[in-house]
Amino acid sequence: MSFWEYLDDRHQQLLADACRHAGVVLPCVAVATVLGVLVGVVSYRGGRAGDLATAASTVTAVPALAAIGLLVPVAGYGTPVAVIALTLYGLPPIARNAVMGLRGVDPALVDAARGIGMSRSARLLRVELPLAWPPILTGVRAATRTLTGVAALAACVSGPGLGEEILRGLAAPDRPDALDQVLAGTLGIVALGLLFEAGLVLVGRLTVARGIRG
Template identity: 50%
Template sequence: MLAITGTFLTIPSFALFILLLGPLGLGWPPVLFALVLYGLLPVVRNTITGLREVDPAVIESAQGMGLNRRQRLLRIELPLAWPVVITGVRVTTLVLLGIAAIGAVVNGPGYGEMIFTGLARVGTPVAVNMVLAGTLGVIVLAVLFDLIFYTVQRLTTSRGIR
């Protein structure tokens, strides 16, 4: 699974957007599809890592208490792996914000449209302002999402494993 999701990240975003033009056309569909592909690896990798880091003695104790595989996963393993899993989601969100801006190359929505329009107007008085506005929009969103996920992580992680 890691090899498959890792392969997606080896494809440059511009190239993937262009490859997706044929089957998905212009607009948000190729951007959404590409973002899903790019977002898989950090989440999958961190989930696997978090689950592997759960102490085998804890899993054995849960098994000794009579918990079946599903109960152990939901009640013991996932809560203990949660800080690592949510970190993967956090990293994915920040990476995808940057890639989403590039999605404007195929008429995708977002701040990338302002950046590319500004770059197309280089030499005019509004070019720098448009590029800065788009770039600052992405930066502000990244900071806000990072703070939100940090807060979610703090609120949903048991004090004993922080």
């Protein structure tokens, strides 16, 4: 059986796995974005707190498989451990970019907003966050790329997604379709990553004011 025949024979299962993969990654990115922005808002004015949030991105240097394994005793097997691990991996780059973006807002613009009577919360919501959104979105894109790949490792602890297809191929390398399974799962993850990236580029075009686009 050729690879294309394998895809034709298994396309429904692969599509279902891709949907489950996306169904884990996208909510985790959304939660990580909300938490990351909140961390940025709380910490960017404080020197040490902001620096700590920026430095926290080094947490992603911990091997993803090791992090997932350490969470198993707490969250068990399946989707819960995958959700926790992905959210934790997505949070640092978004928080870092939120701090950097908010710190990079021109103080003169904030002073002008203060001068016309805007409250602190109004300045944050109407001036600082919109101007900081491009770097925040860059962090979201980086986190999404990372989580799309890391989600495949969740199959090792019975997590959902295209990682199951890869794991099945690796678990039985002597099977004639083992390579097809690994390749199908890998290409599926790459395709999802490209779709997510295209979606976030569109989000950027819709949410970033033309005058501040990079």
